[in-house]
Amino acid sequence: MTDSGRLTAAPSATKALNEMTISLLSQPVNLGLARVAVAAFFSQLDLVLSELEEIKVAVSEAVSNAILHGYGRQPDRWIEVSAAVYPDWLEIAVEDRGYGFSGDDQAAGGDGEEEGGMGFALMRSFMDEVVLVSAPGQGTRVVMRKKVRGAVAPGKPIAGNC
Amino acid sequence: MTDSGRLTAAPSATKALNEMTISLLSQPVNLGLARVAVAAFFSQLDLVLSELEEIKVAVSEAVSNAILHGYGRQPDRWIEVSAAVYPDWLEIAVEDRGYGFSGDDQAAGGDGEEEGGMGFALMRSFMDEVVLVSAPGQGTRVVMRKKVRGAVAPGKPIAGNC
Amino acid sequence: MILQLEDKGRSLVARLNGEIDLQVADALRTALDRAMGEKGTRNLVLNLSSVSLIDSSGLGVILGRYRRLLQNGGRVGLVGPGPTVKRVLELSGLLRIMREYASEGEALAGLEPGDGNGGRGDDR
Amino acid sequence: MILQLEDKGRSLVARLNGEIDLQVADALRTALDRAMGEKGTRNLVLNLSSVSLIDSSGLGVILGRYRRLLQNGGRVGLVGPGPTVKRVLELSGLLRIMREYASEGEALAGLEPGDGNGGRGDDR
Ligand SMILES: Nc1ncnc2c1ncn2[C@@H]1O[C@H](COP(=O)(O)OP(=O)(O)O)[C@@H](O)[C@H]1O
Numbered sequence: 001m002t003d004s005g006r007l008t009a010a011p012s013a014t015k016a017l018n019e020m021t022i023s024l025l026s027q028p029v030n031l032g033l034a035r036v037a038v039a040a041f042f043s044q045l046d047l048v049l050s051e052l053e054e055i056k057v058a059v060s061e062a063v064s065n066a067i068l069h070g071y072g073r074q075p076d077r078w079i080e081v082s083a084a085v086y087p088d089w090l091e092i093a094v095e096d097r098g099y100g101f102s103g104d105d106q107a108a109g110g111d112g113e114e115e116g117g118m119g120f121a122l123m124r125s126f127m128d129e130v131v132l133v134s135a136p137g138q139g140t141r142v143v144m145r146k147k148v149r150g151a152v153a154p155g156k157p158i159a160g161n162c
Numbered sequence: 163m164t165d166s167g168r169l170t171a172a173p174s175a176t177k178a179l180n181e182m183t184i185s186l187l188s189q190p191v192n193l194g195l196a197r198v199a200v201a202a203f204f205s206q207l208d209l210v211l212s213e214l215e216e217i218k219v220a221v222s223e224a225v226s227n228a229i230l231h232g233y234g235r236q237p238d239r240w241i242e243v244s245a246a247v248y249p250d251w252l253e254i255a256v257e258d259r260g261y262g263f264s265g266d267d268q269a270a271g272g273d274g275e276e277e278g279g280m281g282f283a284l285m286r287s288f289m290d291e292v293v294l295v296s297a298p299g300q301g302t303r304v305v306m307r308k309k310v311r312g313a314v315a316p317g318k319p320i321a322g323n324c
Numbered sequence: 325m326i327l328q329l330e331d332k333g334r335s336l337v338a339r340l341n342g343e344i345d346l347q348v349a350d351a352l353r354t355a356l357d358r359a360m361g362e363k364g365t366r367n368l369v370l371n372l373s374s375v376s377l378i379d380s381s382g383l384g385v386i387l388g389r390y391r392r393l394l395q396n397g398g399r400v401g402l403v404g405p406g407p408t409v410k411r412v413l414e415l416s417g418l419l420r421i422m423r424e425y426a427s428e429g430e431a432l433a434g435l436e437p438g439d440g441n442g443g444r445g446d447d448r
Numbered sequence: 449m450i451l452q453l454e455d456k457g458r459s460l461v462a463r464l465n466g467e468i469d470l471q472v473a474d475a476l477r478t479a480l481d482r483a484m485g486e487k488g489t490r491n492l493v494l495n496l497s498s499v500s501l502i503d504s505s506g507l508g509v510i511l512g513r514y515r516r517l518l519q520n521g522g523r524v525g526l527v528g529p530g531p532t533v534k535r536v537l538e539l540s541g542l543l544r545i546m547r548e549y550a551s552e553g554e555a556l557a558g559l560e561p562g563d564g565n566g567g568r569g570d571d572r
């Protein structure tokens with residue numbers, strides 16, 4: 001977790017140009033809110049539509065995991081989704097205070113009837129780096145980072161539809 | 163502030179059916195984010211478009227006040243916008259830890275070249291109750307409540323465009 | 325916000341777009357004032373049909389331009405606000421001092437009757 | 449999510465809409481299974497052209513229906529995914545086991561060749 005050159009799940013040393021955090025209850029109805037808020041936040045950048053769509057899928061996976069695995073579908077727990085803009089990249093963190101898991105669980109991958117550990121595979125495909133910090137009984141924090149072409153110049157208004 | 167039958171700025175005694183909080187930096191670029199997040203959150207209710215638009219204006223006014231008056235345009239301070247669904251009403255709270263103001267300032271209304279205390283007038287027109295708690299040097303919390311026709315049955319997915 | 329400007333004789337037509345709030349108010353004010361200054365605009369027609377939201381920061385910009393033009397006997401006409409934008413204009417009292425027109429054409433005709441008589445014709 | 453179902457002989461056409469995630473997965477699964485059970489569906493055509501997002505919960509529903517139908521020799525055809533939905537289908541390997549068709553018509557013809565020969569015709 002502290003290899004140089006690798007993203008740590010701790011806040012970046014570089015100062016964010018803009019950041020936000022949204023706290024939501026662990027209910028599937030709030031998945032759309034998490035996606036919309038993150039996409040709206042990043043609409044200040046000049047992302048292309050497919051990038052925004054990929055970010056939404058990654059957010060969906062991480063928040064679904066918090067609901068399903070972190071909290072075992074308990075509906076009254078809090079999930080924190082934060083997003084930040086840095087000069088050359090963007091960052092999303094999803095955190096729960098739930099069950100957590102050990103490396104073994106993760107290696108084991110999915111356990112559902114119909115799923116097979118696709119969540120992290122999609123997060124890794126759509127973001128440039130995914131770092132996971134989890135401890136059984138303490139919760140899970142997933143930090144995802146995506147490089148943004150060229151320097152980012154925030155200032156575009158955040159649009160009403162995203 | 164504690165008259166019975168009046169909204170207090172303290173959390174309601176009734177348990178919210180769903181709630182969320184978004185923390186954002188005191189920058190005008192984040193106004194759209196505040197509006198979109200609140201509108202996305204309430205898209206789980208069966209509001210008509212004009213109600214959502216009115217809610218967005220009220221949020222815009224309260225967050226603009228926090229940026230302009232609460233923090234005097236300092237761009238690196240936090241504003242918390244929370245939203246909650248109750249059986250018969252919805253609630254939005256906007257809070258800053260800025261300058262705050264006394265009753266006199268409020269009575270004085272606007273001070274800008276071109277404005278005239280329109281903010282609270284619009285919040286009051288578009289919401290059913292607006293309660294203000296502010297103390298000089300400590301910050302301001304505005305709680306806005308809107309009745310929702312009939313009982314609210316959350317569960318509609320939060321849509322991607324709002 | 326995207327702003328489109330069109331010069332029509334002594335009137336300036338400005339077509340506003342999107343959400344007119346604190347985030348865009350400064351840029352909008354500057355752009356309108358520059359265009360009005362360059363062109364010696366007498367009357368301003370604001371086409372609001374593509375405005376999805378306006379708040380008091382946006383109202384402030386309109387009111388400021390209104391006051392500027394009024395000093396030279398000019399006026400501001402509003403075109404095409406959607407229902408909620410119109411409610412905001414009404415509640416703020418702007419529709420008591422500025423008139424709404426059904427189209428840009430009617431606004432231009434109403435603000436500048438006789439096309440060049442100095443704009444002193446009334447449009448009550 | 450809005451789901452529209454149309455029965456086409458031994459195939460069921462399901463037109464999905466919106467964001468297919470954990471929030472709608474249960475309802476989608478139930479609706480598809482009920483319709484497939486009632487109609488004795490052999491093949492399923494999923495029209496994804498109005499799907500704006502699919503995540504692994506949505507993939508799970510598709511994969512589950514695929515496995516169910518496979519037991520009786522049936523298959524699933526996919527129609528019209530947008531670029532990002534298609535990427536998700538590719539990355540998950542679903543497009544290695546299910547075929548994409550250019551239209552509902554082609555999917556129906558491909559899955560049920562000869563219209564009633566038992567669906568054992570190939571569509572490689
Ligand atoms: N927030 C979390 N809390 C606890 N365990 C988690 C969390 N996120 C992921 N996991 C574990 O990692 C595994 C792999 O996750 P993922 O790749 O998303 O696939 P899936 O959700 O389909 O199992 C999960 O099955 C679970 O054991």
Ligand SMILES: Nc1ncnc2c1ncn2[C@@H]1O[C@H](COP(=O)(O)OP(=O)(O)O)[C@@H](O)[C@H]1O
Pocket residue numbers: 223227228229231232233258260261262263267268271272273274277278279280281282283301302380
């Ligand atoms: N968050 C806040 N922090 C400090 N003062 C505030 C805040 N919100 C409102 N005020 C005070 O209340 C006054 C009236 O606000 P408002 O009705 O929105 O009109 P305007 O913003 O145009 O002045 C402001 O001028 C300011 O003095």
